Amino acid sequence: MSDKLTVSEHLCSIMRQLRDPENGCPWDSKQTFSSIAPHTIEEAYEVADAIHNGDMHDVKDEVADLLFQVIFYAQLGQEQGHFDFDSIAEHLCEKLIRRHPHVFAEKVELTAEQLDAQWQAIKFQERLSKTPALDTSILANIPSGMAPLKRAQKIQQQCAKVGFDWTELEGVVDKIYEEVDEVLAEVKAVQVDVQAVEEEVGDLLFAAVNLARHTHVDADSALQKATIKFEKRFRLLERHFVDLGRNLADCSVREMEEVWQQVKKQLKT
Missing domain, CATH: 1.20.890 (cAMP-dependent Protein Kinase, Chain A)
Known part of the structure; x- marks a missing residue:
């Protein structure tokens, strides 16, 4: 690496070279935001897998691969005149400071519940400033592309915050038995409706996620x-x-x- 370049500058220069249509890599040069997105999800799972295995060398390697995804998006954004790596990093700095006033401003101690409420309130104000036609649902900020199990659990957590939730574990378990019976009823029907079976199996999975949440287990x-x-x-x-x-x-x-x-x-x- 040249002494005149910082690590981030060197990394960005490598990415520019990879994307060069004449002297770069044919695979890298033809990628788009949409084509890269599945690779980003895969890399995130590989980071999680390395952490689960407890090998810090692998963790470092997989985190580096995940960082490559960020650099890739930065280069694509720069080519299209939307953003570059520096503007991404600056945006993140501003967001972290804005979302942590108890650290960077007021210097107060908050409970876990207060921190979550503050976080949600700040994110709501951020969404409000972006568009006048704001989706004000408590579910508005849950990405549709999130992994299904995680999204189900996140939606349940948000609903629970406004009291739409079982108060006793027995109700959660009874719901699972109910969903099992409904699956079996569809499977044993004289004329099996495949879509109906899929719907009932989905309800059963959703109920199982709810049991995980109520027992303080991450379903994913x-x-x-x-x-x-x-x-x-x-x-x-x-x-x-x-x-x-x-x-x-x-x-x-x-x-x-x-x-x-x-x-x-x-x-x-």
């Missing part, structure tokens, strides 16, 4: 851990039959279930 994290656990068990089950020289597709459900229970005991010990 819980499902991720459950999936990892299932994958680990299934790989051991596969290995068991491979070692016996057997094709898994030729094994009976009963045989696989017996090994599955053995694997569960093995991992517990």
Whole structure:
């Protein structure tokens, strides 16, 4: 890196070179905001996965990949005359100071509830200043592109703030049983309506997210851990039959279930 360039300047210069239509990378040069967005989501998940695995070298590597996404957007914005990396960083500085008056202005101690109320009030004022046709719903600031489990939990959290929520855990659990019955009713119908089945399964998933929220569990994290656990068990089950020289597709459900229970005991010990 040149002594005359800061790290951010060097990074931006590399990005400009990658985007150069003549001397850059063919893949990078043809990307757009829309084509990059799925990669950004994927990189965010890879950061979360690295954190879950606890390998700080991997965390550093994945965070760097996520930063590359930001630099990419900055270059696209600069090319189209909307913004550049410096204006993004400056905008973030202003926002952080504005949203933390208890740190940068009043210097007061607030409870977690007061902090959340202050945060929401400031964000509401920010939205109000952007457009006169403001969506004043308490759900207005929840991105439609958020991961489904997280969005469901966020919507439930917002509704709970105004009292639209179960007051007892029993009601939450009863709702899950109710949704299971409705799924089974659609599945067992004389003429199965696929869309109706999908709708009822969706309601069941939404109810399960609600149970996670009421038990102070992050639904997305819980499902991720459950999936990892299932994958680990299934790989051991596969290995068991491979070692016996057997094709898994030729094994009976009963045989696989017996090994599955053995694997569960093995991992517990």
